[in-house]
Amino acid sequence: MAAETSGAPTSFDRGGWGWLFQRITAAFLIVVLAFHFFLLHFYHHAYEVTFAGTNARMSDVGYFATMWLFLVTATFHGVNGIYNAMVNQGITGTQKRAAQGILGLAALLLVVQGTRVALHMNGFL
DSSP states (O other): OOOOOOSOOOTTSTTSHHHHHHHHHHHHHHHHHHHHHIIIIIISOGGGOOHHHHHHHHHSHHHHHHHHHHHHHHHHHHHHHHHHHHHHTTOOHHHHHHHHHHHHHHHHHHHHHHHHHHHHHTTOO
């Protein structure tokens, strides 16, 4: 039986925006992850993936945008899932606010650093 929560809906409760975004990001991640695995693990073999090849792929606006959206979507999906699992386990009050702050900061740092890497890989930085 799930731990009692504060009554606030989570991404695991049907009907809210969190629930909808968690499902939309999951569907997007399945498609983009399949594309990623096909391109970088089947079409190009591991020994063929080089910095120059990555730079060339990231120089394409469509590929860059897709990979950046992959980063943002995966970050949201993962952090939101962790947070909602913690809420479903019963964290409340100060613990809940601390989790929001720490996970929010971690997500922000991950997206900022991932964006910096992506911009470097496409030659912008």
